[in-house]
Amino acid sequence: MLSGREPESRVLAFRADMDALPIQELNQTPYDSKHPGVMHACGHDVHTTCLLGAIRILNELRDEWQGTIKCIFQPGEEKHPGGASLMIRDGILENPRPQAIYGLHVYPHLPYGVVGYRAGQYMASADEIYITVKGKGGHAALPHQTVDPIIIAANLLTSLQQIISRNCNPLQPSVLSFGKIQGGHVGNVIPDEVRIEGTLRCMDETWRAKAHTLIQKHTRELCQALGGDAEVEIPMGYPSLYNDPGLTEKFRQLAVATLGEQQVKELDLRMAAEDFSFYTHQVPGCFFRIGTSFQDQFQFPVHNARFDIYQPAIGIGVRMFCAIAMQPLSGE
Numbered sequence: 402m403l404s405g406r407e408p409e410s411r412v413l414a415f416r417a418d419m420d421a422l423p424i425q426e427l428n429q430t431p432y433d434s435k436h437p438g439v440m441h442a443c444g445h446d447v448h449t450t451c452l453l454g455a456i457r458i459l460n461e462l463r464d465e466w467q468g469t470i471k472c473i474f475q476p477g478e479e480k481h482p483g484g485a486s487l488m489i490r491d492g493i494l495e496n497p498r499p500q501a502i503y504g505l506h507v508y509p510h511l512p513y514g515v516v517g518y519r520a521g522q523y524m525a526s527a528d529e530i531y532i533t534v535k536g537k538g539g540h541a542a543l544p545h546q547t548v549d550p551i552i553i554a555a556n557l558l559t560s561l562q563q564i565i566s567r568n569c570n571p572l573q574p575s576v577l578s579f580g581k582i583q584g585g586h587v588g589n590v591i592p593d594e595v596r597i598e599g600t601l602r603c604m605d606e607t608w609r610a611k612a613h614t615l616i617q618k619h620t621r622e623l624c625q626a627l628g629g630d631a632e633v634e635i636p637m638g639y640p641s642l643y644n645d646p647g648l649t650e651k652f653r654q655l656a657v658a659t660l661g662e663q664q665v666k667e668l669d670l671r672m673a674a675e676d677f678s679f680y681t682h683q684v685p686g687c688f689f690r691i692g693t694s695f696q697d698q699f700q701f702p703v704h705n706a707r708f709d710i711y712q713p714a715i716g717i718g719v720r721m722f723c724a725i726a727m728q729p730l731s732g733e
Contacts, residue, residue, distance in 0.1 A: 402469060402470070402471055402472070403456055403459055403460060403463075403469065403470040404463065404468075404469045404470075405459070405462075405463045405464070405465070405466040405467050405726070406463070406464060406465075406466065406467045406468075407467050407468065408468065408469045409469070410467045410468050410730060411467065411468035411469070411500055412468060412469045412470075412497045412499045412500055413468060413469070413470050413471070413499055413501055413502070413503065414470070414471040414472075414494070414499035414501070414502040414503070414680075414684075415452055415455070415470055415471070415472050415502075415503055415504070415722055415725075415726075416452075416473040416475055416485075416502060416503070416504040416677060416680065417448040417449045417451065417452035417472075417473070417504070417505075418445045418448055418475045418476070418478035418484070418504075418676075418677075419445050419446075419448075419449050419474055419475065419476050420445055420476050420477055420478055420479050420480070420484070421434070421436075421439050421440055421441045421442070421445065421446075422440060422441075422443060422479060422704060423438055423439060424439070424440050424442045424704070424705075424706050425440070425706060426442070426706060427706040427707050428706075428707055428709055430709065440706070442703060442704050442705060442706065442708045443479065443507075443703045443704060443708075444506065444507030444693070444703060444708070444710060445478065447507050447693070447710055447714070447715055447718065448505060448506065448718070449474060450715055450718075451505060451718030451719050451722060452472055452474070452722060454715065454716075454718075454719035454722075455718075455722035455726070456472055458719065459722075459723060459726050459727075466727040467729075467730055468726075468730075469497065470726055471493075471499055473493060473502075478675070478676050478677075481529060481636065481638055481639075482636075482638070483638075483639055483676030484676065485677060485679040486676065486679045489679055489680070489683060494680070494683055494684060499684055500684070500685070501645070501648055501684060501686065501687070502680045502681070502684050502686045502687075503652075503686070503687050503688075503689070503725055504677045504680070504686070504688045504689075505688070505689055505690065505691055505718050505721065505722070506675070506688065506689075506690055506691070507691060507693045507703065507710055507714070508690035508692055508693060509692075509693050509694050509699055509700070509701065509702060509703065509710070510692075510694070510699055510702075511666065511690060511691075511692030511693070512692045512695070512696060512697040512698075513692050513693060513694065513695060513696075513711045513713055513714045513717070514660065514692060514717060515660075515664050515665070515666055515691075516656050516660065516666070516689055516690060516691055516692070516717065516721060517665075517666045517667070517668040517689060517690035517691075518644070518649055518652060518653050518656065518666075518667060518668060518687070518689050518690075519644060519649070519667060519668040519669075519670070520644050520645075520646040520649040520650060520653075521643065521644060521649075522604050522641060522642075522643055522644075522670065523643070523644050523668065523671060523688065524641065524642035524670075524671045524672075524673060524674055524675050524688075525574065525576070525603055525604055525641055525642075525671070525672045525673065525674055526601075526602060526603050526604075526606070526609050526638065526639055526674060526678070527600055527601075527602050527638045527639050527673075528600065528601045528602075528609070528613070528635050528636065528637060528638040529598070529599075529600055529635070529636060529638055530579075530597075530598065530599045530600060530601060530616065530634075530635050531596075531597075531598055531633070531635075532598075532599075532620055532631060532632070532633050532634075533594055533595070533596055533631065533632040534550040534553050534554045534557065534584075534594060534595040534597065534624055534629060534630075534631050535550060535593070535594050535624070535632070536548035536549055536550030536553060536591070536592070536593060536594060536595075536628070536629040537629075538590065538591050538592050538593040539590075539591050540589070540590070540591070541588070541589040541590060541591055542589070544591065547591045548627075548629050550591075550593065550594050550595040550629055551584055551585065551592065551595055552627070553595075553623075553624055553627045553628075553629045554582060554584065554595040554597060556623065556627065557597070557620060557623055557624065557631075558579055558582070558597070560619070560623060561577060561579075561616065561619065561620070562577060564615050564616055564619060565577050565612075568611075568615060569608055569612070570608070573603075573604060573605050573608055574604045574672060575601075575602065575604070575605075575608065575612070576600075576601075576672050577599065577600075577601050577602075577612075577616075578599050578600055578602075579597055579599030580598060580599060580600070581596070581597065581599070582595065582596070582597050582598075583595065583596045583597075584596065602672045602673075602674065603641065604641050604670070605641070606640060606641060609641075613635050616633065616635065617633045617635065620633050621633065638674065639674040639679070640678045640679065640682055642674075642677060642678035642686075642688060643678070643681045644686060644688055645681070645687060647685070648686070648687045649687050651728075652687045652689060652725070653665060655724055655725065655728055656724075658724075659720065659724045660717070668690060675688065689721070691714055691717045691721070692714060692717075693710035693711055693714040694711060695711040
């Protein structure tokens with residue numbers, strides 16, 4: 402907790418996530434990972450550094466800004482159920498409750514010195530899907546004596562895409578993807594079951610709930626129609642990320658005043674997920690991006706073994722956190 406003048410005049414929250422990813426880093430820098438198989442491939446170390454830098458400056462200038470800032474250093478952003486949901490459950494948004502929350506994220510698609518924003522819906526929800534297709538195994542030469550879960554799974558994977566194409570409003574972004582299918586051990590044996598794993602990503606929470614029901618119903622009915630059965634699990638993951646329009650517009654104006662009109666860019670919708678979304682469903686939130694590429698030369702995306710940033714970009718993150726804290730209260 403960080404307090405300036407008149408601590409009770411307003412309460413803001415700044416969030417920085419901290420977790421790394423299970424990736425073997427291929428960079429060779431003075432600050433690369435010292436732990437084999439683990440690296441900061443999504444820039445969370447940058448986020449933490451930005452907030453620590455802002456804390457140091459704001460503490461030294463505490464007589465020049467008003468209110469209280471809750472500084473949230475959050476673990477577990479990369480893994481379900483999301484560290485944000487657990488911290489909210491444990492009361493991070495209470496005593497005192499912030500009137501607004503801000504978070505930032507590195508963005509290698511923007512050059513150093515540029516910040517990105519988007520009001521309203523910005524990032525998608527993300528739900529993991531686990532399906533077990535159950536059949537009856539046997540000899541590959543005697544398929545009539547089996548219920549082939551591989552054939553059932555093949556039909557299921559293609560037909561499930563119609564859940565999106567024929568049930569979701571074409572103007573409503575939604576993505577159903579399957580990244581893992583596993584079944585059988587050798588080519589001449591039909592297995593008993595096939596495991597399928599994927600994700601569902603939506604921008605609309607009402608459609609998201611409907612899609613869960615449709616996927617479960619379609620999967621069970623198709624598998625049963627082909628002589629097998631299915632188990633379906635779709636645990637609720639991260640909700641969609643909603644940037645409060647009024648708060649985001651104030652941030653845009655502040656960013657323009659701080660960095661200049663040409664350095665502030667509106668972002669496109671993004672179908673990836675971010676657990677900052679949990680906060681935005683509790684209090685007004687603004688999640689923004691800081692450009693991290695050198696001279697607009699994009700090299701490697703986040704979650705890549707060679708991901709890195711242009712180091713001066715950290716200063717932009719620090720500067721924006723400080724600017725948010727030091728903006729005058731309404732009416733001043």
